[in-house]
Every structure is written in structure tokens, then in C-alpha cells.
Amino acid sequence: MSTAATPGTAQRDIAARLERLPMSRWQIGVRLIVGIVTFFEAFDQLLIAYTLPVISREWHMSTSAGTATLTIGSVGMLIGAFASGWVADRVGRVRVISVCVALTALCSLGMALCTSLLPFLVLRFVQGLAIGGEVPTAAAYISEISRAGRRGRFVLLYEVVFPAGLTVGALVAAWVIPHWGWPTLYVCAAVPGLVAVVLQRRVPESPRWLAARGRHEQALATMADIERRVSAATGEPLPAPAPATTAVAEPVRRGGLRELFTGRYRRRTLVLWTLWFVGYLANYGITSWLPTIYRGVFHVSIGQALWYSTATSAAGLIGCVIAALVVDRLGRRVVLAAGLGGTTAMLVVLGVIGADSPLKLIVLSSLAALFNFAVNISLYLYTPELYPTRSRALGCSMGGVLNRLGLITGPILVGLVYAGGAHLDAVFLLIGALTLVGTIVAAVFAEETSGRTLEEVSP
Template sequence: MTTAASSDATTQQEVVARLERLPLSRWHVTVRLVIGVVTFFEAFDQLLIAFSMPEISREWGLSAAGVTTTLTVGSIGMLLGALGAGWMADRIGRVRVIALCVAVTALCSLGMALSTALVPFLILRFVQGLAIGGEVPTAASYISELSRAKGRGRFVLLYELVFPIGLAVGALASAWIIPHLGWRALFLIAAVPGVAAIVVQSKVPESPRWLAERGRTEQALRNVEHIEERVRRSTGQELPAPAPASSIPVSTQRTGMLRELFTGRYRRRTLVVWTIWFVGYLSNYGITSWLPTLYKNVYHLPIGTALWFSTSASVTGVVGCLIAALTIDKLGRRIVLGVGLGLTTVPLLVLAALGAATAPQLAVLSAIVALFNFAVNISLYLYTPELYPTRSRAFGCSMGGVLNRLGLITGPILVGALYAGGTDLSAVFFTIGGITLIGTVVTLLFAEETKGRTLEELSP
């Protein structure tokens, strides 16, 4: 090992040792809130299109194909955004990418609210998708790198809880605002938090783990000192002594990022986590994106009632996420993910057997689906960063985001093709349930447990 490489490795060890000894404090909570506000509104924006769809379809006279295109064009942007932003975040930093994505999301929301035709609306939705797809996995990497091994599951998932809360608030807001003020008002509201980009860039320190791994040792140590001072002020106590730095496993290896995901220990991790991402989001978005339309077209509910029925899935999803956050450090990642997918499968197959005969039946069982499905999906934002080293963590998360977006795209298209304007929904729920069953088996048999270990132990 060269002298420079040895020095970089020593700095990485020191940075990790000092971060791992920090107790949870008001400073950590503040950073989670700042990044959380950003993620909250990204989730808010992501759901608006599903709840606005009945009114947008009516205003612009969309066919079934037009509805499917409008629902999925943002997801295509999210797929490409996740891929590009992960690459950028591992090169220019987590905080810069998050701030850029927030600003673009807000500007596109404003433009969509002012759109008078479908084509410019779709273009803006695609660009907004690029930003949303980039922000979410990058933020997950950043929050994971601030946390220590002990209690990392709860620390990260209580932050990630803002995403399903954003979905729930978006659903509740949509159910009231659309009938009273129209769909454009929602997109205007979603444009307001663009100021958060300024706050993120000025108030949130760059990840010391990332800085040290990139060889920016002086800035890494300055940021650690800054964080230590904020934690010391928050707790009013001196910090505990760090563990011996020499005991921290680090690596100065530099590998092509995509190739590394399929090398050695990472190959199995990548294949398993990609499967869970795809299955979890195909089942989630395939159903939730169509719920307002199904309630209106199949059960002939008024638009207001259809939207309120649709909110049940988002609300119970938040409960499922909270349960995951409070139990994942005790039960472990593999159990929460595998059992969660299994319990997602059961109500889907029950819906298939019953034929979703009534709107209340669909509302109750889809809410149970969301309870467990959301718990799985939020846990992936904890689990995926744990599987990859700092040098490629954001890229690994973003590739998980790519599979997430493939699921988001495939789900609505699959449901639309199976539904095809008919009223027999059994085939829809049987197909989605079969897919989640496959995901359950893969997870329980092949997922690696990561609880209680530092990021460096898991991926030196």
C-alpha cells in the first residue's frame, strides 16, 4: 500500500471510529428533519399524479393508453434519475445532489400546475421524475452514513417514515383539494418547498465517510469536528472515547461501480435486493396508482368518495412503516422483509378469490396489503445502503432505485393490461399475489442479515 493510500485508510478509520461513538442527539434529529422535509415533499409529488388522474383524464379526454402513459412517464424519469444521481453522488457528494434534485422537483411542479396541454405536462413530469428518482436513494445513503451500527435500523427508518407520511398527506390533501380547488392547486402547493434546497446546501454537512473515502481528508476531519461539537452541545456532555481506529476495517480499493455490484460477496446481495425492490414496488404502485380510477369506473363512486376510499391504503401504509421502524433492529432485516412480503401476498390472494366484489371489500383488503407492503418497501432504504461500501454506496442504492422504478412502471402497465376496462379484478390480484409470493421465497432463502454491524464490517 502506498503512503498516500495508507494515510487515506487511517483517516477513514478515524472518521468511522469517531462517528460510531456519537450518541443520538438533537443534532441528529435536526438533520433528519431537514432531509426529511425534502423527502416528504418528494413523496407528496410522487403520489399527486395518481390522485389527480381522474380529473386530468376528464379535462384532456385521455384514453386508457393516455392514462397509463401519464401514470408511468414520471416513473421512467425516476428510473433514469436514480441511475444518474447515484453516479453523481459518489463523485460530487450527497448534499449537492439532494439540493439540486429538490430545486428541480419544485420548478417542475410549478410548471405542471400552469400547463394547459398534455405534452408539456408530460415533459415536465418526466424531468420531475429525474429529480425525485435521484433524491430519494441519495438521501438514504446520506442518512445511513451518519448513523452508528447500534440502533441504525430505528434511526434510519424513523427518518424514512417521512416518505409514507408524505404519501398519506398527499392522499388526504388530494381527497379534499381536488373536489374543491382542482388538481392544479395541488401542484402549486408542491412547488413551495423549493426553498428547502437552499437550507440543505447551507445547513447540512457533507458525509464525512464519503469525504474520507474520496481522499478529502482535511474536510472529512473538519466535518467530523463540526458534528462532534453540535452533538456535544445537544447532549451537554463530553463524548465517549472512540474505539481503537485500527480495529475498523477499511479498503482503498477502487473498482468500476457497476462491475463491483456483481463481484464477490456483492453479487448475491445485488440479485436479492434487486428482486425485493422490483417486487415490492410493482405490487405497491400497480395497485395504489389505479385505486382512484377503479373506485370511479368499476364501482361508480363519486370522485370525492373514490379519493377518500383510496386514502385508506396510504394511511395504513404509514402504520406498517412505523411497525417496521420499531421492530427491525430486534427481528432483523431478513425477517421483516421476508415476512412482510408473505403477509402482503395473503390479502392479494384473498382479493383474487373473492373477486373484489365491492368497494368496501377492496378498501379493507388493499389497506391490509399496504400495511405490510409499505413496511417492506421502507425497510429497503435501510437495507440497501448496508450492503455496499462507501465508494459505491449511493450507486448501489440508485441501482436499487432503478429496479424500484422498473416496478413502478411495470405495475400500472400490468394492472392496466389485466384490467383492460373490464370489471373482473380477480386476474389482477392473483397475478400480483403470485409475484409477491416469489419475492417472499427469494428473500427468506437468500437475503443476508445485516443488523448490529457497522457499514465497514459489512462492506470493507
């Protein structure tokens, strides 16, 4: 066997051995540990939307300062997502996730102690770096330990923890802020720092990544350890690996940004970037301003504004669960196109009939969130499938960059058009027009990946 052929052989061996693993407590346990981390990253991400009405009054903030507070974390997330892909493809998935979650927790504690805006913004930016790095890296990792069969459900039931974190964050915020103040909320958000230690010790590195990096002995040893754990969890011997049906036609190459725009990956990258940007622009553009809209337009109390906004987050969580249950049966393209189409329809209706009452805004924004969250969570499944192991984390992180660009652009766009409520209908129509573009892109250009191994989809 030639030296050049060895990496490809190792990758085929690892892939075949992962594909034969039955579902067991081991996979569920790993998904749970990484899921707890992602849960609290989501919890941290949206807390600013619920604390903004309080700290803006406490620190006498202007509208521009409020916009900066909403977006500074997203700027950090953008940079963190951009950097994490290169780092995770070179030093490993688990190490990057552990460092990011520890940094997130430390920043939360620091934010709880802030008494003025500037240090708060600095810590929020650093925390954004960590959140932006952890989320796409974790998505790549979970995909790499998954089998082709029902991979959609396995990955998305993990990814549901992110919108669950958003929803729980909203619920906790609605209760904690009126009773114990906003700093208590950030103390609660520091909990995942403890999980970083468990993660580093209990979760093995991705054997697919080890093989792709040429660390064959370590990849095989890690794979053997995983097999022992799965066999012990099931109490039965493992079936023999199926013969590899996907051949690697060339020696393993080092991935890079250029590869994302080469051959089959060029179209995939353009489609994914469009969907990431549009999906999260719609998501954060609406949800980040909802508490302020309820307060400024309908003059409800802080407590009511927070509870009303929670209904939208809860509806989004339901949409994520529905996506997880149907994505393998309907396919990725149908879920993405239908979700964006539904989001468009709800926003257009909201823009045409007008948000002239809190009830109307709650119902229609919640329905829009149900469809929109289903799309956004599915992108965490779809993106890792469309890139090879050598550049999977980079592909995911670049999707995260467009995600963060959407998160940044959404609140700014809404802030410019909103004008204190005078042009609220125009906000919904504008975002609906953008999600319509995403609907067309998903329906016409998205490639179906359901039921295929990662190596088959992305050699």
C-alpha cells in the first residue's frame, strides 16, 4: 500500500465502523454533554434582548447605544465563527468546544458585575467570540459521530437544545429580572463553565477528524474505545462493518477556504450562505426587538413584554421539534423551502393587516418563528453534510459567519425602518421579501443529502 493511499484507507475504515454502530447510551450521553454546552450558549446569546429594556433605563442609553448593545455580541460571534473553523480543523473539535464554553462562562460572571456600559460591551464582545466558535464546531462534531440512517433526527434532536436554550432563557428572564434583577440572570448563565471539564474528559475527539489529519493510530485507538463503550452499553457484540461503497480517489488533501469555492462545493457554499444570512436576519431582526416593540408601541409593562416575547420563542422551539421529526422523511430541501415559505407568508400577512394589537403581533410573529426556527435548526444539520471532513468545521464556521452577519444586519435594519413604531408594517414586509428570496434559493438550488453517508455526499 502506498503512503498516499493510507489516509484514504483509514478514513474509509473509520466511516464503515461508525456506520455499523447501533444507537446506544454512549451516543445519547455524548449528545447530552455537548447539548448542555450548546443549551447554555443559546441561553447566553439572547439574554441581551431581555435585559436591554432594563439596562437601557438604568444606564440612560440612547437608541444608538441600544443598537450597539444588541449587535456587539453578534460582531464577536462573527469573528469567532470565522476563526473557529480553521482552528477546529487543525487542533480538534473537542478542544475548541471546551475552551469556548469556559470563556463564555467567565464573561457571563464579569457582565453580572458591570455597573456601566463600556465594560459590559467589551465582555459581551469577548463572549460573542466564544459563542460564535462553539456552535458551528459542535455541529460539525455531532455530524461526524452520526450514521447516515436517520442522521437528521439524531443531529436535530441535539440541535433542539439551542432553541430550547433560547426559550428557557426567555422564561428565566421573564421571572428573574422583575424579582432579582438582571445581574442574577448572567450569574445563572455561567453554569456551563463546569461542563467544560466534563467535556474534555468524557467526550472523545472525532475519529473522522483524526483520520483526515493523518493521525491514523490515534483515530483507530479512539474508534476502538468508542466501539468498546457502545458494545458495553448495548450488552451485545457489534456487527461487522459493511464493505465500504465509497472510494477515496485521491490522497487526503488539507482543506481550506479555496476548497469551499471549488468544484461541487462552490454552488453548495453560495446556497448555504444565502440561507444562513436570510434565515438569521429574519430570526434576530424580529425577536431581538420584540420586547422593545411591546414596550414602545403598546406601552405594556416590562414583565408583560418579556412574557409576550417568550411566546414567540416557545413557538420557535415547537418548529424545531417538528423539523427534527420530519427532516429524514421529507428531506432537507423540502424542510428548508417550506420553512422559509411559511416564514414569508406570516410576515407578509403581518405587514399587510398591520400589527395594531399585542395579540395580533404575538400570534403572527409566533407562527413566523415556528417556520423560521425550523429552517435555522436544519441548517446545522445540512451544512456539515455538504463539506468533507478536512474542511467541515471551516464550512460550518463560514456558515456561522453569514449567520452572524444576519444577526447583525437584522436588528440594524429593523432599527432603521422601525422609527419608534411609525413604520412597523414596513419592517415585516421588508423581511418577508428577503425570506422569499431564500425560499426560491432553497427550492431550486438546494441539494438533497438525506440517507447518504458523509463520505458519499462530500468525498
